[in-house]
Amino acid sequence: MSKILKYAAAGAAACLPTGAALAAWDLNMPVGVTELSRDIHGLHMLILWICVLIGVAVFGVMIYSIIKFRHSQGAVPAKFDHSTRAEIIWTTIPILILVGMAIPAAETLIRIEDTRNSELSIKVTGYQWKWQYEYLDQKVDFFSTLSRDSDAARQLHSGIDPNTVDNYLLSVDKPLVVPVDTKVRLLLTSADVIHAWWVPTFGMKKDAIPGFVNEIWFRADKVGVYRGQCAELCGRDHGFMPIVVEVKSKEDYAAWLKTQQDGEAAPAAAQTNESATTAVVAKAE
Known part of the structure; x- marks a missing residue:
């Protein structure tokens, strides 16, 4: 009988989570x-x-x-x-x-x-399997996809240990950037199937539905990087379209916004110059 109790106690101990696992709970x-x-x-x-x-x-x-x-x-x-x-x-x-x-x-x-009195409005469009962020009235528009190191590690037979990749499957190439202490309104929609925009530390989740525009808002009061995921099963690569929001100070955000706007303007200016050159050459001929 004592041997049975020992085995039972050992089995129960094996089923209990370790200290590290308890700390992660x-x-x-x-x-x-x-x-x-x-x-x-x-x-x-x-x-x-x-x-x-x-x-x-x-x-x-x-x-x-x-x-x-x-x-x-x-x-x-x-x-x-x-x-x-x-x-x-x-x-x-x-x-x-x-x-x-x-x-x-x-x-x-x-x-x-209550999305009234929003200070910044951003249109968010879900795609299989990435996010598009369009800063309304700011002339900034970009796609946010899974970071290259996470994408490489997730491939079959890649030989890369996911544990060696920082924020594996939770990092992107271009995060959504917003200023601190600012009421940000997100206009959510989708270009293909239903997605869901979810950042746990913001306390908000909303579906992005094709043909509809949903609204959510948040006001982050702490500078930092906050991570989330698509929370609606949307297809094969549903688990590979994370969300990263970088909250900057208002001064840093203004500098970032100017950099983005200058980056958007440079290709447009180059394209205008090229068109003008082409027109001059055509006229000369």
Whole structure:
């Protein structure tokens, strides 16, 4: 018998996660770096603790009743008839609880959908399997695809250990760049199938649907790089179209924007000069 217990204990220990795995566990929602993500996290925790209190009260009464009024102590079935007062009480209490949870939930939902007074609008188009970012009124437009090192490592028989690649499958060649403390509105659509734009630390996810334009907004209050993924199964390479958002200070963002605009203008100017040269040569002939 002792040998069986030893084997059972060893098997149970083998099934437990290691210290490193436990450290990586994050069972709760992330607080995030935007005001919306904090509002959503606060609402989640409020409702969670309300449900915990209800569970403790209900199961506490059940366990007490089972122990106190068990048959071995001579308890007999209760004899009672309809009670209007009891029905009113057990109907009123759940209604009050639900209304109490509905009010903050409705306020949060209204804030999520309120895209008014946005300071920056960006059109986001999903493709199989990349993202296109068009800065409206800023004359900046580019595609964002899986970074070359991740793309090389994911190939069959590549011989590259994915563990050696930084942010494997979560890095891109050109990230979405936005300024800190700025209300950014995203206009989401798709050119082929349904995709979903999702960055967990922003607390927001929205589908990109062909023929429709969905809106979400965020205001990041911390400079940094934040990563996400397409969250809607969209085809063979669904797992290879990550999202990277780089939040810069307003000064750094202005410098980046000027660089991008100058880069867009240079090819256009070169093309104009080439056309003018061609016209002169044609006239001379």
